[in-house]
Amino acid sequence: MVLLLLGPVVLLALYSLNLRTNIPGTPTDYSTANWQDFLTGAGNPFRSRFFYSMQITVLVSVAATAAAYPLAYYLAFHARRFRYPLLLLLIAPFFTSYLLRIVAWADVMLNDNGVVNHVLWALHLEPQGTAVSWLLYSNFSIFLVLFYSWIPFVSLPIFAVLENMDHRLIEAATDLGAGRFSTFWLVTFPLSLPGVIAAFVFVLIPTTGEFIAPLYVGGPSNQLFGNEIQGFFGDSPNWNYGAVLAIALIAVVLVLTVIFGRFLDTDLRAHGAEAGR
Amino acid sequence: MMILRGVGRASLALYYWAFIVFLFAPLVVIVVFAFNKSSTPVLPIAAFSTRWFELAFANTQLTGALVRSAAIGVATGLFATALGIMSSLGLSASRLRLRAFVVAILLLPLVVPYISLAVGLLILLNELGLQISLWAVFLGHVVIALPFSILVVLPRLRSLDPALVEAARDLGSGEVSAFNLVTLPLLVPSLVSSFLICFITSFDEFAIASFLAPPGLPTYPVFLYAGSRTPALLPELIAIGSIIIVASLVIVVMAEGGRRWAEQRLIGQTAPAAENVSMLASDA
Numbered sequence: 001m002v003l004l005l006l007g008p009v010v011l012l013a014l015y016s017l018n019l020r021t022n023i024p025g026t027p028t029d030y031s032t033a034n035w036q037d038f039l040t041g042a043g044n045p046f047r048s049r050f051f052y053s054m055q056i057t058v059l060v061s062v063a064a065t066a067a068a069y070p071l072a073y074y075l076a077f078h079a080r081r082f083r084y085p086l087l088l089l090l091i092a093p094f095f096t097s098y099l100l101r102i103v104a105w106a107d108v109m110l111n112d113n114g115v116v117n118h119v120l121w122a123l124h125l126e127p128q129g130t131a132v133s134w135l136l137y138s139n140f141s142i143f144l145v146l147f148y149s150w151i152p153f154v155s156l157p158i159f160a161v162l163e164n165m166d167h168r169l170i171e172a173a174t175d176l177g178a179g180r181f182s183t184f185w186l187v188t189f190p191l192s193l194p195g196v197i198a199a200f201v202f203v204l205i206p207t208t209g210e211f212i213a214p215l216y217v218g219g220p221s222n223q224l225f226g227n228e229i230q231g232f233f234g235d236s237p238n239w240n241y242g243a244v245l246a247i248a249l250i251a252v253v254l255v256l257t258v259i260f261g262r263f264l265d266t267d268l269r270a271h272g273a274e275a276g277r
Numbered sequence: 278m279m280i281l282r283g284v285g286r287a288s289l290a291l292y293y294w295a296f297i298v299f300l301f302a303p304l305v306v307i308v309v310f311a312f313n314k315s316s317t318p319v320l321p322i323a324a325f326s327t328r329w330f331e332l333a334f335a336n337t338q339l340t341g342a343l344v345r346s347a348a349i350g351v352a353t354g355l356f357a358t359a360l361g362i363m364s365s366l367g368l369s370a371s372r373l374r375l376r377a378f379v380v381a382i383l384l385l386p387l388v389v390p391y392i393s394l395a396v397g398l399l400i401l402l403n404e405l406g407l408q409i410s411l412w413a414v415f416l417g418h419v420v421i422a423l424p425f426s427i428l429v430v431l432p433r434l435r436s437l438d439p440a441l442v443e444a445a446r447d448l449g450s451g452e453v454s455a456f457n458l459v460t461l462p463l464l465v466p467s468l469v470s471s472f473l474i475c476f477i478t479s480f481d482e483f484a485i486a487s488f489l490a491p492p493g494l495p496t497y498p499v500f501l502y503a504g505s506r507t508p509a510l511l512p513e514l515i516a517i518g519s520i521i522i523v524a525s526l527v528i529v530v531m532a533e534g535g536r537r538w539a540e541q542r543l544i545g546q547t548a549p550a551a552e553n554v555s556m557l558a559s560d561a
Binding site: 100239 | 289
């Protein structure tokens, strides 16, 4: 198992430094040329694609976390004895096929003759028969599909933190004369920050390497960094350059994991407590 | 003040249900169009029909891909769960050195992007002089499923009362039979969860399968990707998709409900293990 996990990473590193190659007859000498080109080459298209991807990723992560907070809050504080069934209802879509959900958005919902356009026509928000041009193959569609996919999962860590919060602290704030809003901003929200950050990271890390959604709902200009890697291992392969991008992606994700690791740890403990209950 | 509070509560409830509609809309639409007679999934609904299901099950390429994914998924679920038990036992042993390092390695696939792992596995196969194959897909899936198994099994293992195993040992049971008679029955709910999560992870995995599944032997996600580009195939894919969506929703609800029920029962009574302990007592 360890070989199957570390072997690929080590080989990618060797390929990225030109110590191995898939192109027959090419000399294999230690070379950082591909790395230099990617990291410092003027106007390198893969580097700019990386920054474009990170923008989408951060936007999706912030939006999904912000949108999930009220959901988790509602379940933890207002849903009472229905909170576990309602939590399950919220999370269940996450366990249905990711690919099928994307196909549903691409081929049934957002397409020119799709359900969303039909709804807009029925509500007279768009002239009958005129499809909204930016619904599909756009930044919007990439954002929407990723946001949609992660909302259920992101609610979990926030819910876990709110649920395990010592409710006496909130009562104490109320007893001491704090209004509902100041109780929330001064007590509840700060205490829930570990869950919020965990939720943010739970979207950020997997979305950084995302490449499936753009295949379905992205146009040529909305492909993500993962799609660039895929391209180097496809029909016109250049494994050496592709390995540079693949290692760079792993490095970015590992750095993010180390930065946010302690928040994830907090969350795992919360989950452990939840699972043990 | 009370009115304000009521309004806040109602708008939160409304917000929640609006999101439920948003989350389930594409799933509901898939199920509805699966029964639509028209050969394109477009409103308005033409007429009720089950012909897409009949055509889908007669399409041997589609059913073949489903069987392949189901087989790899079951194998991944069993193998990754078995490895998950072993890893969890190893990690919960108090004497383990380098625990943090081992945990980091085992959990690494949770963060390493599948696309990087997929192209790395492709290179690994090539370096070993092996062809891409469904075996390679299976092994790749075990690598990514193992962390999920550990995350499900390990907390459960840690929550067990060590006195139960000690009692079995005191009553003369060996390490192996104490595990088989006491620990394993108490782990069953988490093993079922682990199997299901690993199965779903494998069944729905696209990145690794798209690089390692040989041409002509696609897994279901790989077939789905290629097939959704073919308008004539789309209604059949939607029909099968509706079955998969409904089945996975039913399984998730039953698994979660069953897990809570079983664990509450086990925590309340620790029945089978306690029975086994008393059995050992009578043997001794």
